[in-house]
Amino acid sequence: MNLASRTRTMLAQALSVYQDSPRATGWLGRHLERFDEPLRLAVVGPPRSGKSTLVEAIGDLPGEFTLIDAPPPSPETIENICLEADAVLYLTRHPHNADLDFLYTVQDHPIARTAAVNAIMVLSRADELCGGRVDALVSARRVARHHRREPEVRGLCQDVVPVAGLLARAARNLGRPEFDALAELAALDRTELEPYLLSADRFASISQGHATLLEWLGLFGVRVAIPLLRGEARTLRELSDELLRRSGLSELWESIDGNFLGRREVLKARSALLGLEVVLRMEPRPAAAALAKDLEQVVASAHDFRELRLLAAIRTGCVVLPEGLRDEAVRLVGGDGNTPGDRLAEIDLPAASRRWRARAGDPGLASAERQAAAVVVRTCEALATGAL
Structure with a gap:
């Protein structure tokens, strides 16, 4: 049973446990409904970050996602943003330490820290770099590449993308x-x-x-x-x-598609797990003890989150694999939108499993490559057992 199916089952169980609580059942029922709705994508940023301009530039894509023009982040609004949105575009003029505070706060939750896979940082006024010269976006892309490779930033978001919002x-x-x-x-x-x-x-x-x-x-x-x-x-x-x-919007669209839309069911499950945790914490009761234990186990063992982080690392160049193996890794973990059945039909799974297992145990490879291989091995095992 995949993560989305397991999460739906847990929500149904929770609805039974909390059937005498209108507040809890309304909350849980809303998260179940969201599985059948477009992805909810929040655009968040401090004042003068160009948020309204970028919201107009992106626009809604009916059936794909619903765009949420979120209020400026504050202690009063952050929790609502986290619970109402499945994914976040965080706008900043430059990723200084102060600009990372929002992302730190968003991930300041046990489930969110384990599944830090729902944010893209956008350098939203990239044209202002280098005094607005014609080559400002070239410089902005270099800045973005530098920051997406920083461990601190990489642990908080999936990608860093420069965009000239006004353009x-x-x-x-x-x-x-x-x-x-x-x-x-x-x-x-x-x-x-x-x-x-x-x-x-x-x-x-x-x-x-x-x-x-x-x-x-x-x-x-x-x-x-x-x-x-x-x-x-x-x-x-x-x-x-x-x-x-030249505005960078195409690169942002590609990042949204690759990191969010292609794995929307995983991100919706993440939101639902966060919502379930809120109910279990706010209304504890003996009948929910087993659910709380199941929730902890599901989050700790959810391989889908590791796959998302691997795909982001491959796309952004934080993990570099030989070209043929790179394509195979992306196909195996579903990075091109293929179903588990498609993957089994396209790839010699036993051979692929042996190949990636050898790389995972190769001491001559960099640590990041071995870790990436270990994620692919786990995916091969799940495909072989029908767990995906």
Whole structure:
């Protein structure tokens, strides 16, 4: 029985135990209902982190997830965010120690610490790095790679992704008036236009009509758009696509898909286990003692969480495997969305199990590689016994 099925069974048992408590049954019943609903994805960030802008850029994807525009994190709101959301995008301008406080608090729970698999950190104003130069996103990606390899950050979230939120929102909503205004600027002689691109004040002095582009794109967006219009982007659609690619939103979508949407049942089970723990803690009773013991065992033994962390480590480069083995590891742990039946049909399981068991015990490999191999071995065992 997989984690989602075990969790559903435990919720049903808890509903029987707490049938005389309307508050508990309402809470437990809501978590059961959420298994049949889209993933609940909260966007969280302190003031001036660009949260509202990124929420507009992402938008809802009906049937895939429900986007929650969460209030700024505080002692009063954090617990609700943790319990209402299955996954979290945490926005920060730069991952300093103070910016990690929210993630520390989110994981400050026995179940959350064991299953720290539901957060992505977003450098949400990445265009501000390097003074808003055209290559700001290149620098931001280097910063993100550095931070996602830090053990402290890696233990709190699945990925670190840079996004120029204002550019992403503008790219998804670019209209003909904005395109025409940018095309008019791109037609100007470079030497005539360059001085106006040195600062927002100078650009705003061109004309009132062009000044509105600052509100829409920001100076960084204007600096990016004009060379595109002089080169490969000749239509509104082409410019929109290129701006979207350069905003970093596509990388964020890929991270959301790979870390959250592909394993939504595991994340919903995680939320339900947290919710069950709240009921057992707030309304203890002798009849629930066996449930509390089962909950502890399920969390401690849930291999699904280890698979999620391995997939994140492979995608972000924190664990490096030979190319062929990398693809096999991702397929075995379900990283490409395949079912257990698909995996059994695609892979020679006994041979794969022997191969990964040998790597897990190879003293010549780095510790991270041996640990990764051990996770894959456990997955092979679960596939062989039908436990997945």
